[in-house]
Amino acid sequence: MFARILTQNPNRLSLAQCLFFLAALGVFFSFTSPYFLSVSNINNILTASAVIGLIAVGATFVIASGHIDLSSAAVMALCGTVCAWGLQKGEWSPWIALPVSVSLGGVCGLVTGFLITLTKAPSFIVSLGMMSIARAAAYIVSHGMPIYGLPDNVITGGQGAIASVPVPVLLLLTGIFLGWVLLTQTKFGLHALILGDSVFAAEATGISANRVRLKVFGVAGLYSGMAGVLFMLRTNAGDPTAGQSYELIAITAVILGGANLFGGRATIIGTMLGVLCLGVLQNGLNLLAVSTYYQILFVGMVLLAAAFLSRVGYRR
Amino acid sequence: MNGLTLHHISKSFGSVDVLKQITTHFDAGQVTAIVGDNGAGKSTLLKLMAGIHAPDEGQILLDGEVLSKRCPADHRRRGIDMVYQDLAIAKQHDVVTNLFLGREITRRWGCFLNRAAMRKTAQRELDRLGITIPDLNRPVGVLSGGQQQAVAIARAVLFNPKVLLLDEPTAALAAREVEQVLILIRQQKQQGRVVILVSHRLNDVFAVADRLLVMHQGRIKLDTPSEATTLAQIVEHIVG
């Protein structure tokens, strides 16, 4: 009975796989480190996952539609840097700086989406170009150095809490909820999934692939922008080197969460479980004092394993 | 003038002239079958009528009105629907979703999906049309080839099209299901629709068509009422 419930729905099957992996990691690390299950450590995991989480929500839309976005982390760094520059050098009000830098992410996404339509090149190539451009722009804006010295009201706001929920976690939860509504409840989310499932089915039924693709990359860019602002608030700086290889971790999380790597199937809940798995893995390895180099090695291995499982687990 | 008119339609892909100066008219309440060799240009002609391809030259008119937007969305809105040779379904999505692709029922500002209403409408309309699909909640990709074809046919007739274009709709079907499709075609005809059927199964063609077009290398080689000809003659025209 249980097996049938799982196999009837590929989404449920991959969620179960992901939950199982998360539980296995949890059990393993709670035995190897006494601190692992402490409240403060769990808080650590959640705050550390918040930035990746926002990028991963955006990546869920991109992968759902059958594309790959390699520029998300670079766009995030650009948005954080521009925000810090505006607050510190430009003396913008936070009410201007924050929305402007989040929108900048959206604009970067729209440009990527537009260039894919224009050049008819695969998305990973076009987004690779955007990755270099955004990263370079971040260096140019900041002259290659992190921008420190944000206004006090921004710092206290970013590190504060509303109803004892830390602001970063609150931002993440809002982002997740909006992403879930957009992907599962709206016509746009459905059309993104249809585009990833069959481009011809979309076009034959009058769904404009170009328009949907543009929106998908725009949404992903907005999430990169939000992640950039969040990263800036957490580190009190606009760092042009921020988030190296975060795009790969985000993609890993989405695939780990059961998305079809060729598009057509992806869930926000799965992605969040994937983000948690990777967060727990990284945190546990930190507690075991495993060096960063090996941690990246593990992320790579998890991506390959997830890609393999997603082929085995589902017949396309 | 009621029905679909093609006026000097030409289409080429690169250096290949696929359709050459096609002019004809399809009447409402009539079933026209288009037959011909592989590569004769039948699918291309239907895709032009569906708005997938734009003609290089010529015009398409529906009830005397020129279709100038040349995109599937506009053609579907005006009531031209098609069953594609390769079905054009989203295999990872369930039957209901596929039936309502591009025509989703929404609530509030036209952007939130109303899944319950779509499910209910789908069930009601399928019952009305006499099309049985086992489980509306399963991904179409896990259904059998014939069931997938039934989904594609259902999607094309669900919203009462003025023009129904069928490209090999019975290719994957067993004898009994073929019979059901032929019944459905006759129903559509009686309701005054333009029905255009492309098929290699000449027996099916003779069973439903009022008129036969034989295509050869992008031209209409023969245009005849079906009772004025025989299966043997048609075979000769296709081969010869």
Ligand SMILES: Nc1ncnc2c1ncn2[C@@H]1O[C@H](COP(=O)(O)OP(=O)(O)OP(=O)(O)O)[C@@H](O)[C@H]1O
């Ligand atoms: N999108 C396209 N790009 C380039 N050439 C095409 C395209 N679509 C069709 N053709 C060419 O146009 C010609 C006619 O193709 P079409 O699919 O219309 O034939 P058909 O009569 O439907 O054949 P069949 O009976 O095999 O379905 C073929 O030579 C084909 O190679």
Ligand SMILES: [Mg+2]
């Ligand atoms: Mg064909």
